[in-house]
Amino acid sequence: MDVQKLRDEIPVLQNLTYMNTGWSGPPPRQAAEAMQARVVLEAEQGPTTPGVYESGREIQEEARRAAARLLGADVDETLVTRNTTEGLNIVLSGLDWHEGDEIVTCNLEHGSVLAPSWHIAHRYGAKVRVLDIDPHDSHDAIVGKFEAAMSERTRLIFVSHIEYSTGLRMPAADLCRVAHANGSQIMLDGAQTGGHVALDVHRDGFDYYSIPGQKWALGYEGVGALYIRRELIEQVHPAHTGGRGVTQVGEPGEPESYRINPSIMEKFLGGSGSVPLQAAFVEAAKFIESVGVPEIEARNVSLAARFKAQLAEISAVNILSPMNDAQSAGLVSFAVAGQSADDVVARIWQDHRIVVRQVHYPESIRASLHFFNTEEEVDTLAQAVAELA
Known part of the structure; x- marks a missing residue:
């Protein structure tokens, strides 16, 4: 999987780090162009x-x-x-x-x-x-x-x-x-x-x-x-x-x-x-389909495992997602002791331009890791959480 080549086809990734696909994903250029062409x-x-x-x-x-x-x-x-x-x-x-x-x-x-x-x-x-x-x-x-x-x-x-x-x-x-x-x-x-x-x-x-x-x-x-x-x-x-x-x-x-x-x-x-x-x-x-859903699934689980491993090193963080790959997906939810999920989400955006979201029950911060996210982005998010914890 050529991640950089795929990222080049998703315009929003040139502007920020998008980790909220579980809410709504960033459309690739060909989808935006198809809709625009039909409207015209x-x-x-x-x-x-x-x-x-x-x-x-x-x-x-x-x-x-x-x-x-x-x-x-x-x-x-x-x-x-x-x-x-x-x-x-x-x-x-x-x-x-x-x-x-x-x-x-x-x-x-x-x-x-x-x-x-x-x-x-x-x-x-x-x-x-x-x-x-x-x-x-x-x-x-x-x-x-x-x-x-x-x-x-x-x-x-x-x-x-x-x-x-x-x-x-x-x-x-x-x-x-x-x-x-x-x-x-x-x-x-x-x-x-x-x-x-x-x-x-x-x-x-x-x-x-x-x-x-x-x-x-x-x-x-x-x-x-x-x-x-x-x-x-x-x-x-x-x-x-x-x-x-x-x-x-x-x-x-x-x-x-x-x-x-x-x-x-x-x-x-x-x-x-x-x-x-x-x-x-x-x-x-x-x-x-050009990427391959089985390949996407494997990469998403791998990215999630990488992120959870780093979160596990932060004592103030409680990981609410499963730790074993068989029960995992690209979603990772966690809480930071003494801080509201809303505040953490806002700080991550303000300080790092990373888009994640809050979940109200159980109260947590949720990152959605899709195939286009990079290992470097995952590491940056983990470091951002560590700075806030």
Whole structure:
């Protein structure tokens, strides 16, 4: 991997050190240019002009194919969404819930998992079991906690594949087996995985999986993707729909007119997405694929290990992320004794022009290390933390 050559293709890296990809990643030049070119084309020629419209539809289809490749899914099981949260809500709002049904999740989750789960509880009388997971728990310990929480009323295990708060890589494939052995299903929030770790939703047997395009895949806000296992598509009812999901179009007053096709992912489309944003996503995905997701995953874990090893030498620092590579990813969360996370984040930016972020629960500073970050940048961040500790 020629890191410097890749860095040259990401404009922001010429100006500062960017370590906040887990929030939103820096787009490569080809993604920015693709979006700009599409905006100009539609402004100068019109979005529905013959030739322009057709090229836009092809971009949308290519975005769907790119999303399917990132997921390790088939195209007909993949839907282009606006973001991770939209995909998760499509599934949760489309399942048949009954009073007493249970969702099992954990304390390290993002609001995109917890808020929709509690909404289902409040609306239908379902129960949400929030398990207490320590980011230093072993995979076996985590699996054991979920096994112990399962009951005959458990409908869904709903967790992040990589926890945004600590970078803990959950034993997702094993949790999938726990769910299926209980007659339950599993949904993964993949906000921190798409373009970060190599995914194969078929191999691992996942039921539902949602990813963004703007984080590790380096696209822009406004594009994401949802996978639903083919056998389950008909079980998820669309909370909103549109013309692309119908089986036939007839007279407006006929009962069989505009009947939704229950077996296609298009039934969840409430309208058209942004072609310029999807054009950028296509190019960002090409950039990621040119590097290689397995290679990206290995480098990110290596950078994280380097950073954690240096943090471990600072007595005032508490590392909240797992220390072993098998449970790690490119996210590293830590706290500095006696200092608020907000203050540390602000000082690191002011003194070193390094972009990191704060996490509110557990309160910490989080660095997102992607393949384009250098070992020298990691060392500089570690030194900056040491100076503040």
